[in-house]
Amino acid sequence: MKFEYDYLVVGAGIFGSVFAYEAKKRGKKVLVIDKRDHIGGNMYTKNMDGIHVHYYGAHIFHTSNKEIWDYINQFAEFNNYINSPIANYKGKLYNLPFNMNTFYQLWGTKTPKEAMDKIEEDRKNHFVENPKNLEEQAINLVGLEIYEKLIKGYTAKQWGKDPKDLPAFIIKRLPLRFTYNNNYFNDRYQGIPIGGYTQIFEKMLEGIEVRLNTDFFENREKFEHIAEKILYTGAIDEFFNFEFGHLEYRSLAFDHQVLDVENFQGNAVINYTDLETPYTRIIEHKHFDDAKSKHTVITYEYPKKYEIGSEKYYPVNDDKNNEIYKRYKEKAAKESKYLFGGRLAEYKYYDMHAVIISALAMVKNEFRDKE
Secondary structure (H helix, E strand, O other): OOOOEEEEEEOOOHHHHHHHHHHHHOOOOEEEEOOOOOOOHHHOEEEEOOEEEEOOOOOOEEEOOHHHHHHHHOOOOEOOOOOOOEEEEOOEEEEOOOOHHHHHHHHOOOOHHHHHHHHHHHHHHHOOOOOOOHHHHHHHHHOHHHHHHHHHHHHHHHHOOOHHHOOHHHOOOOOOOOOOOOOOOOOOEEEOEOOOOHHHHHHHOOOOEEEOOOOHHHHHHHHHOOEEEEEEOOOHHHHOOOOOOOOOEEEEEEEEEEEOOOOOOOOOEEEEOOOOOOOOEEEEOHHHHOOOOOOEEEEEEEEEEOOOOOOOOEEOOOHHHHHHHHHHHHHHOOOOOEEEOOOOOOOOOOOHHHHHHHHHHHHHHHHOOOO
8 A cells, every 4th residue: 555654743742853853864754743733842932022932831951961962952052041940938039959048048057067957857857757648758858847838839739739648759859959059950961942942843844744733633544544654642542542541630821921021030930839829930931041122921830630622741640540551551552553652642751851862762763674
């Protein structure tokens, strides 16, 4: 049977775009479809009056893998942005991640020993053998005060549950940094593309046919007959018509606002860690790439319960959902025509560099006997 395309790629996010780019390099004819009206998936940046807005939340590229850093840099020039978020707890500001600046703001401690002693005292006073939930686990790790001010409210909003009702394994460790270093990531390479992320996808997909506002499931039978193989990057439970049940997610809502001020909050990301504030953070996008303008764009980020039709952001990787996913994964492995990859198809929270690593591994495996 003669097919119109060698590969159909369902989803124009980072996994699908990397695969499509590499397939085209190898002389394959590729069609990419996406149900949204833009390419780039959740990494999409929208130009709003000269400011590149991270439309689906802050995306800071970071990796210690030079090969992946060089790979992404072929599509855009990156700046040297360092992620240094701030926490706002009931009007008081604290540096993140937890470091000597944070400890000074909490207690006035000036040396690592003073901070360590303070934390250890707090931990010992509230320590629980065999913690049964996230709250007990977090307090065991960092003490009650850090937990109450910088973890409890944010976590409750993020997951939509009291931390006492969340399993302890969600927080395996909470890094405490005993230096005056506000760099959130430890990775060697970090930055944001000058001019936003969308240009990366435009270059990856250059010369490849792309159809937007196109839902694979509305014409599934047709799409299955136009390509020899299909890379599917959508939700795996939807692919199998929820045969083993719905996989759970947390979703997000974004409120983008253009303000007639040059500088609203002085930092790209400020987290709101009290429970009373309904949003988890405010993002001011111009600080990501030092955009010059007389106005600014901010985004309020609200966690929300996932409902059918809303966007899937954070997989709820508890035992129940992981068991459901395992059954879908086993079924997917038997699909000879299909490849499955990306955060939705793998039911996994992925950093951007890890998605590229995974996509390139698939490329290597798919084309190893054909090059």
